[in-house]
Amino acid sequence: MKKGIILIVVLVLGMGMPAEAKTDYHSASYVYLTFDDGPDDRTPAILDVLKKQKVKATFFVTGRNAKRYPTLLKRIAKEGHAIGLHSMTHDAKLFYKTPASAVAEMKETQVIVARLTGKNVYDVRVPYGSVPKMTSEHIKKMEAAGFRIWDWNVDSEDWRYAKRPKVTFERVALGLERTAERRTAAVVLMHDHATDPVILEKWIVSEKKKAAFRTVQQAKTSYSFFAKWPAKK
Numbered sequence: 001m002k003k004g005i006i007l008i009v010v011l012v013l014g015m016g017m018p019a020e021a022k023t024d025y026h027s028a029s030y031v032y033l034t035f036d037d038g039p040d041d042r043t044p045a046i047l048d049v050l051k052k053q054k055v056k057a058t059f060f061v062t063g064r065n066a067k068r069y070p071t072l073l074k075r076i077a078k079e080g081h082a083i084g085l086h087s088m089t090h091d092a093k094l095f096y097k098t099p100a101s102a103v104a105e106m107k108e109t110q111v112i113v114a115r116l117t118g119k120n121v122y123d124v125r126v127p128y129g130s131v132p133k134m135t136s137e138h139i140k141k142m143e144a145a146g147f148r149i150w151d152w153n154v155d156s157e158d159w160r161y162a163k164r165p166k167v168t169f170e171r172v173a174l175g176l177e178r179t180a181e182r183r184t185a186a187v188v189l190m191h192d193h194a195t196d197p198v199i200l201e202k203w204i205v206s207e208k209k210k211a212a213f214r215t216v217q218q219a220k221t222s223y224s225f226f227a228k229w230p231a232k233k
């Protein structure tokens with residue numbers, strides 16, 4: 001009898017273990033598409049592409065733009081994309097001034113997003129990324145406020161190549177090769193205001209054959225420059 005109970009316990013634990021040990025970033029097929037700085041008048045074209053291709057992405061919005069384009073923010077949420085917070089001002093001097101100012105800007109953005117979409121959002125991307133301006137005190141305060149910080153491991157530099165979007169997607173392809181070598185998921189940084197929707201669609205169509213697109217909400221562990229996803233051995 002006792003042996004039987006022990007066996008059941010061992011079996012149950014054994015069944016639970018692989019799921020717990022498994023991380024959701026050690027999959028080279030996972031792609032987290034992220035769009036920063038919106039919403040703005042370029043957002044609808046991107047949303048149209050994502051809708052047509054049935055792909056979900058994450059939009060790290062500024063509070064300022066969310067207020068300016070409330071209908072677009074609502075559309076992002078309604079179409080099943082994740083919303084992340086990207087500060088109020090996007091001004092490095094103001095945002096990083098103190099740990100408290102960084103938290104305050106994110107909280108203000110959080111309130112605006114909640115008011116417009118009914119969603120309480122804790123995934124954040126700090127302006128220009130967490131390195132080098134986030135001090136350990138900034139990180140500590142931000143995490144204490146419940147925020148989860150996201151950087152990226154594939155930088156499209158779409159803003160730099162806005163007039164040569166093909167270069168942007170060549171860079172993304174190279175970046176994805178690199179994350180695949182490390183056997184980790186890819187967090188791709190793009191911008192509503194800089195990504196070319198026509199090339200984006202072409203890229204999604206070819207990428208969809210091998211990639212599984214996810215939103216940051218589906219990830220258990222965020223990727224940041226100070227806490228990178230380790231390569232899978």
Ligand SMILES: [Zn+2]
Nearest residue numbers: 036037127128
């Ligand atoms: Zn930005």
